[in-house]
Amino acid sequence: MDLFEGIDAILIKNASLPFIDENFFYFTGIDGREESIAVITPDRVEIIAPLLEKRDGITVYKSRKERDEILKKLLRGKKVGINGKALVYEDYKHFKKMFDLVDISKRLEMKRAIKSNEEIKRIRKAVRITKDVMKEIEFEGKSEMEVANEIKCMLARRNASEAFDTIVAFGKNSSMPHHKPGRKKFVMPALIDMGARYESYCADITRTFMKKNKRYEVIEEALYLAVDSIQAGMKASELYKKVEQFLDRHGIKMIHALGHAIGIKVHDGLTISRKANFEFENGMVFAIEPAGYFKKYGIRIEEDILIKNGKARIIA
Numbered sequence: 001m002d003l004f005e006g007i008d009a010i011l012i013k014n015a016s017l018p019f020i021d022e023n024f025f026y027f028t029g030i031d032g033r034e035e036s037i038a039v040i041t042p043d044r045v046e047i048i049a050p051l052l053e054k055r056d057g058i059t060v061y062k063s064r065k066e067r068d069e070i071l072k073k074l075l076r077g078k079k080v081g082i083n084g085k086a087l088v089y090e091d092y093k094h095f096k097k098m099f100d101l102v103d104i105s106k107r108l109e110m111k112r113a114i115k116s117n118e119e120i121k122r123i124r125k126a127v128r129i130t131k132d133v134m135k136e137i138e139f140e141g142k143s144e145m146e147v148a149n150e151i152k153c154m155l156a157r158r159n160a161s162e163a164f165d166t167i168v169a170f171g172k173n174s175s176m177p178h179h180k181p182g183r184k185k186f187v188m189p190a191l192i193d194m195g196a197r198y199e200s201y202c203a204d205i206t207r208t209f210m211k212k213n214k215r216y217e218v219i220e221e222a223l224y225l226a227v228d229s230i231q232a233g234m235k236a237s238e239l240y241k242k243v244e245q246f247l248d249r250h251g252i253k254m255i256h257a258l259g260h261a262i263g264i265k266v267h268d269g270l271t272i273s274r275k276a277n278f279e280f281e282n283g284m285v286f287a288i289e290p291a292g293y294f295k296k297y298g299i300r301i302e303e304d305i306l307i308k309n310g311k312a313r314i315i316a
Contacts, residue, residue: 003111007102008078010040011071013091021086022264023108025200037067039074046074068098075099083108109269113261114283120306122201123262123285127304127315129158129196130203139190139209144168144181147192155196163195163202163266174208175298177256177291189297195266202266204287206302215292218250219299222290226258227305230312236276243290244274252292259288262304282307285315 003010012027013036014020020032027045028038036049047058048070054060061067075098082095084103095101115123133154137147148168155161169179174191189210195203210216226243240258247254261270262285270278272286284307291300305312 003107004042007081009075010081012038012083013087015088019088021083023083025264026112112263113270114281115285122199124315126196126198126201126203129160129198130205134207139186143183143185144170148181151194160196160198163197167193172296175293200264202262203304204262204266206289206300208299216299219290219292219301222247223301226288227312230280232280232282232307232310234280236272236278237274240272240274259286262287280307
């Protein structure tokens with residue numbers, strides 16, 4: 001579906017932190033500013049922002065009344081698309097009184113799923129930074145929290161930041177998918193789930209450091225099975241079921257999605273799950289993360305992939 005089918009314009013609004021809509025950056029190239037609005041039409045983008053955001057190319061307002069008058073001039077009589085997943089309820093109620101609103105959140109999700117060459121370039125750089133840092137991590141004598149803090153510093157030295165809170169999990173803690181680093185000192189296995197954010201784009205890589213065993217080999221094989229199976233036109237649910245069945249044959253139950261889109265956000269909309277009904281397309285970028293969680297430890301191996309020329313390739 002065309003982004004503007006059935007609508008005349010799109011209104012993207014940031015509320016106060018942390019309620020910033022990533023689509024604001026996507027359409028404007030400006031990092032999310034509180035209480036700023038982007039009005040997108042097929043031929044232009046208008047930015048309306050508070051006085052403190054004054055700069056060239058931005059229309060500023062001093063009050064909500066003044067802001068609404070500006071919006072009415074731009075949007076009066078138009079059918080307006082909104083991102084229902086991000087617009088806070090108070091703003092939705094307010095704009096509903098002013099305009100004919102249509103929730104186009106699914107369309108926005110699919111639009112952003114196909115990455116431009118510039119987006120792919122930034123994601124590739126974020127992945128390379130992440131993998132470089134992974135190679136430099138030292139565990140001996142350190143706690144999970146110490147390693148997590150060192151990772152943050154190593155990213156900063158490479159002009160990057162954390163795409164999300166780094167997971168460092170030692171020993172039994174690796175059996176918890178979303179473990180928060182604590183004071184536990186290093187023991188094997190060590191699971192690191194981290195990603196760099198570089199020029200607003202994310203990477204997401206997981207490594208499990210351990211003496212390889214049969215379970216590790218199965219998870220690793222599941223990863224490459226997934227990557228090798230992805231083809232443009234394939235349904236995401238089909239891929240999930242294929243990998244799920246492979247793991248089931250080896251007695252491993254996958255308790256979360258097989259993967260997710262990455263981009264401006266580390267979970268950038270689409271998810272590869274049993275019910276996912278979208279098809280893979282060239283230009284999509286995903287994190288693929290098969291895993292197994294057991295009584296005494298967990299194993300997760302995650303790579304970021306780009307679909308190009310109809311096939312998936314791991315971003316090196």
